[in-house]
Amino acid sequence: MMDKRLVKISKTLSMLLRHHPEKLGLVLDQYGRTDWKTLVRRFNAHYQMHLDRQVLQAIMAQSTKKRFALEGTTIRAVYGHSVPVMPLTPATEPPQWLYHGTSHQAATVIAKEGLLPMNRDFVHLSEDVATARQVGARHDTHPVIYRIAARDAAKNGILFYPTSSRVWLVSELPARFLHHLTSYFRRP
Structure with a gap:
């Protein structure tokens, strides 16, 4: 488990690389990558926190969510963008089942409209119920x-993009492919 300092840095990096790269004047390529040395230099100057390659690697090694990838001279958020980015991996045949955790309030809309990315580029799907439950528990x-x-x-033309963190991305998913698991659906 990461210490509080690394958690704070990780959350700040998520905000920058997923949602607001302009805050530090970062330029993301079409896949969401930016030069990691530029990020470190600007991060340290702006936030007055210590960030270097070793800290980045510690965050990546200690985080169970695997939010970031260092690739050569670049760093990127693996998923969760609200800024437009293309998936780095090609569309791949998904497993038979994937899972999505959400709040009861959102579920009423999802049941009618399906899964939509809302303010992100993609809907995030989990490979197992436990992860979906953990994600959904952030909202309910x-x-x-x-x-x-x-x-x-x-098979009906929906493209699924895997990530290195076992999160699958999809642009949207019609309700006909969703089945709620009743054991978690009702409030106690």
């Missing part, structure tokens, strides 16, 4: 968990 103490008929959706 007893989240709704949807099981996604991912392979069926792919």
Whole structure:
């Protein structure tokens, strides 16, 4: 588990690389990559915190979410962007089932409209129920968990993009491919 200092740096990096690169004048390429040395220099000057390659590697090694990737001279957020980026990996056939955790409030809309990216580029799907539950618990103490008929959706033309952190990205998903898991659906 990361110490508080690394968590704070990680959250700040997430904000910068996913949502507001302009805050430090960072330029992201079409895949969301930027020069890691430029990021470090500007981060340290702006936030008065110590960031270097070793700190980046410690965050990446200690985080269970695997939010960042250092690739040669660049760094990128692996998923979660609200700024437009292209998936780095090609569309791939997904597993039979994927999962999505959400709040009861959002579930009423999702049941009608399907999964939409809202203020992000992609919908995030998990490979297992436990991860989906953890994600959904950020929004609701007893989240709704949807099981996604991912392979069926792919056969119907929906593109799925895997990430190195076991999160799958999809631009949107019609409701017909969603099945809520009743064991998590009702509030106690």
